[in-house]
Amino acid sequence: MSRIAVLGAGAWGTALTLSLARRGGHQLRLWSHSSVQAEELNERRENLRYLPGFALPADILITSDLKTAASDVDILLCVTPSQHLRDTISQIAPLLTANQVVISASKGIEEGSYLRMSQVIASITDIPCAVLSGPSFAQEVAAGSPTALVAAAHDPHLAQMIQREFSSPALRVYTNDDVAGVELGGALKNVIALAAGVVNGLNLGYNSAAALITRGIAEMTRLAVACGGRPQTLAGLSGIGDLVLTCTGALSRNRSVGIELGRGRKLDDILSGMGGKVAEGVRSTSAALGLAARYGVEMPITEQVDAILHHNKRPSDAIRELMGRPGRDEH
Numbered sequence: 001m002s003r004i005a006v007l008g009a010g011a012w013g014t015a016l017t018l019s020l021a022r023r024g025g026h027q028l029r030l031w032s033h034s035s036v037q038a039e040e041l042n043e044r045r046e047n048l049r050y051l052p053g054f055a056l057p058a059d060i061l062i063t064s065d066l067k068t069a070a071s072d073v074d075i076l077l078c079v080t081p082s083q084h085l086r087d088t089i090s091q092i093a094p095l096l097t098a099n100q101v102v103i104s105a106s107k108g109i110e111e112g113s114y115l116r117m118s119q120v121i122a123s124i125t126d127i128p129c130a131v132l133s134g135p136s137f138a139q140e141v142a143a144g145s146p147t148a149l150v151a152a153a154h155d156p157h158l159a160q161m162i163q164r165e166f167s168s169p170a171l172r173v174y175t176n177d178d179v180a181g182v183e184l185g186g187a188l189k190n191v192i193a194l195a196a197g198v199v200n201g202l203n204l205g206y207n208s209a210a211a212l213i214t215r216g217i218a219e220m221t222r223l224a225v226a227c228g229g230r231p232q233t234l235a236g237l238s239g240i241g242d243l244v245l246t247c248t249g250a251l252s253r254n255r256s257v258g259i260e261l262g263r264g265r266k267l268d269d270i271l272s273g274m275g276g277k278v279a280e281g282v283r284s285t286s287a288a289l290g291l292a293a294r295y296g297v298e299m300p301i302t303e304q305v306d307a308i309l310h311h312n313k314r315p316s317d318a319i320r321e322l323m324g325r326p327g328r329d330e331h
Contacts, residue, residue, distance in 0.1 A: 008079035011138035023168035031069035038064035082108025109287035152182035181229025190281030192216035196247035197258020
């Protein structure tokens with residue numbers, strides 16, 4: 001029986017906890033950064049803030065104390081917002097031992113350093129690290145809808161261990177050793193989803209959405225390959241799979257933010273109405289551009305999303321500029 005601590009009690013952390021509980025065979029702990037939320041979760045056994053409607057089994061230990069959550073567990077599953085991962089890992093690093101494993105299920109690129117989440121973890125601790133990603137809305141995972149994810153690690157035995165521990169009748173886990181490709185697919189698709197939302201908010205139609213998604217995967221692949229990833233990975237679950245889901249699904253936060261931007265609302269107003277929920281693409285866009293500049297990779301869609309988010313560019317002008325770029329060969 002594995003002891004697993006899920007660090008992050010947002011929608012995704014709660015959904016993964018529920019999936020693991022449904023599978024059985026684990027001792028589970030769920031950590032919230034907020035003592036108030038941890039108390040609510042313990043009293044109600046339901047995440048009313050981020051994932052209402054799903055009961056948390058009574059045998060899941062819920063705590064706001066990181067030491068209690070992280071001590072003496074086999075697996076630490078990090079599901080914090082990407083920009084809080086460094087602080088969380090730094091706090092628990094003195095407690096970690098060589099026989100533990102850290103898995104990142106956070107999708108983002110750190111601002112300033114332009115590091116992927118596994119690189120952030122590796123910069124703080126040298127214990128084994130892996131990544132869990134793929135097309136997955138928290139609400140559907142919590143409901144037990146069939147879902148496929150990918151576990152990525154440089155050590156194939158580590159990826160296979162995650163596959164064994166997380167797979168269930170409702171969750172199929174594939175393995176991959178392309179950590180860079182898997183992580184960048186998960187992070188960059190949020191940026192493209194913002195653009196897809198803008199297209200929807202502007203009522204530009206299905207042709208525009210299809211073009212944007214297709215050129216978006218090309219853009220994502222260019223950067224992932226420059227960073228050491230493989231094109232095949234971006235054609236898989238953590239690339240085109242996650243991209244299609246996030247660009248078209250009504251449950252996508254990033255797409256929803258893009259829709260409101262396309263309708264003319266200001267970013268600050270949109271974010272203030274999200275009730276504490278995070279749209280990772282808002283923070284990852286600038287970091288993605290910084291990473292692209294480091295490797296000399298052209299990312300025109302990401303550039304326009306950044307201009308809309310952070311430089312008050314009108315969404316209609318951004319689309320017009322994308323359409324007016326010089327003609328080129330598709331490949």
